[in-house]
Amino acid sequence: MTQRAAFWNALATLVTLGLIFFLIDPAGRAPDGARFLARQHPALVHLPIGFLLFAGLVALGRWWRKDDQPGGVEQTALLLGGWGGVAAAAAGSWLMQMGGYPTDVMFWHRAFGLIIPLAAAGIVLINAKGGTPLVKAASWGLLLIGVLVGGHAGGELTHGKAFSTEYAPGILKPVLGEAPSLDTRFDLSRPDSSTVYEVLVAPILGAKCTSCHGEGRTKGGLDLTTPEAIAAHETDTEDDPLITWGASDASLLIQRVMLPVEHRRAMPPVPESAPLSHADVELLRWWVDSASGFDGTIASADMPGSIRTILQAYGMSEIKTGVFALNVTAPDTALVSNLSTAGLRLSRISMDQPFFDLVCESASCLRAEGIDDLAPNIISVDFAGTDLADADLALLQRFPHVTSLDLSRTGINGRGLEVLSGLAYLARINLYGTRVDDALLDVLASFPALEAVYLWETDVTAEGVARLRDALPDTEINDGRS
Numbered sequence: 001m002t003q004r005a006a007f008w009n010a011l012a013t014l015v016t017l018g019l020i021f022f023l024i025d026p027a028g029r030a031p032d033g034a035r036f037l038a039r040q041h042p043a044l045v046h047l048p049i050g051f052l053l054f055a056g057l058v059a060l061g062r063w064w065r066k067d068d069q070p071g072g073v074e075q076t077a078l079l080l081g082g083w084g085g086v087a088a089a090a091a092g093s094w095l096m097q098m099g100g101y102p103t104d105v106m107f108w109h110r111a112f113g114l115i116i117p118l119a120a121a122g123i124v125l126i127n128a129k130g131g132t133p134l135v136k137a138a139s140w141g142l143l144l145i146g147v148l149v150g151g152h153a154g155g156e157l158t159h160g161k162a163f164s165t166e167y168a169p170g171i172l173k174p175v176l177g178e179a180p181s182l183d184t185r186f187d188l189s190r191p192d193s194s195t196v197y198e199v200l201v202a203p204i205l206g207a208k209c210t211s212c213h214g215e216g217r218t219k220g221g222l223d224l225t226t227p228e229a230i231a232a233h234e235t236d237t238e239d240d241p242l243i244t245w246g247a248s249d250a251s252l253l254i255q256r257v258m259l260p261v262e263h264r265r266a267m268p269p270v271p272e273s274a275p276l277s278h279a280d281v282e283l284l285r286w287w288v289d290s291a292s293g294f295d296g297t298i299a300s301a302d303m304p305g306s307i308r309t310i311l312q313a314y315g316m317s318e319i320k321t322g323v324f325a326l327n328v329t330a331p332d333t334a335l336v337s338n339l340s341t342a343g344l345r346l347s348r349i350s351m352d353q354p355f356f357d358l359v360c361e362s363a364s365c366l367r368a369e370g371i372d373d374l375a376p377n378i379i380s381v382d383f384a385g386t387d388l389a390d391a392d393l394a395l396l397q398r399f400p401h402v403t404s405l406d407l408s409r410t411g412i413n414g415r416g417l418e419v420l421s422g423l424a425y426l427a428r429i430n431l432y433g434t435r436v437d438d439a440l441l442d443v444l445a446s447f448p449a450l451e452a453v454y455l456w457e458t459d460v461t462a463e464g465v466a467r468l469r470d471a472l473p474d475t476e477i478n479d480g481r482s
Ligand code: HEC
Pocket: 205, 208, 209, 210, 211, 212, 213, 219, 220, 222, 234, 235, 236, 239, 242, 252, 253, 256, 257, 264, 265, 267, 268, 269, 272, 273, 276
């Protein structure tokens, strides 16, 4: 390659990178047409690195042989690597616009990524023009640093901090920095049975507070090791109580951890101890504000989105509520298929839990053989338009987990419906087109979990509906009139 061509190549590389750097604003919006290319960035970066590594090996061999004349193969590999790097830089800049990457790591990834094509073009020029050994070594060194640091930061962006150092041999760890281990303080595998105190609060207090408040020392007269000690603590009269459930700002415990670290009353005191993380402060605050006390479970506490995000980051599994929190055993498959031939339709409603919808074509399905064995697995029963009569209602008690009951267009008038008030999960009941009347309303008011009632075209009066709305303010009463 001539010196002239190498010079123009270097200039073109510089100008193109400059355009990419200044025209693609990180805070801008990636053009639709560029999004596909943007997503190819991870693939696009590896090819140029391959070419450059190859060029490096060729140059190394040359240096070994004391050969000072770079060949066409080396120059071509450098050109391909350099311009591949330019393409990767464009794709990467659009990817950056698509967002979601931590800005500090991104800064280093971008800066060192841009060095790569520049250094490659520089080496092409030096190869063509000649240069002192120092200049040559420096330009190759720059390229190597670009690849190592840029690549390391890129790995961190896509795979998290510890990606490239996780399996490093022990001897390298002090150099590379110890990989941060996943936060294992909290066991969030059973949010519906673990209490906020035991799973979240006690570990935070244990790690950050009890070295001074408990375990032999009770600074400020405060022991934070047990629920009893926490509940019994009396603060000075000029202070707020240690904990005011439902009001974290009126709780001394929260006030102290929320003080700026330099405040002399801030807890834990800095510099003796490291301050609490923002997430830990938020969790303590949530414990107090949600009034979870020492027995409230994670699943039962009111959970703002910010807390949910923190808990999910700590590995909380999906919270199951109502029947879905129950551990119901799966039925025998033979039983399910036998029943399915007996005038009733069963459909499994969830892959991971053995719950079924039951659709009956007649009231006789309540007497089908084996139905009792399946009853705990049935969470919705549909009798719409069947011959179901008031006398059959008592048989519905056998479905303890039913959440939804469709009795629409059946002949019932509602006498006997009170037996269903024992169904702890019954949330929706459809009585559309039946002869139920106002006498039923007091019965419905006694259902423990009712969320919605459908009463279109029944004998229930408008006054009756109004009365029911008063009795069940949180329940949706749907009578087709309003
Ligand atoms: C390095 C020791 C140390 C650590 C760790 C520490 N504290 Fe304290 N704490 C003290 C001292 C000393 C006092 C008494 C002086 C004061 O009130 O500032 C105190 C007082 C308190 C008080 C006031 C008690 C009262 O009734 O006046 C609260 C509340 C408190 N700490 C909460 C915490 C919490 C919560 C943590 C953990 C996040 C914590 N502290 C960690 C040393 C510590």
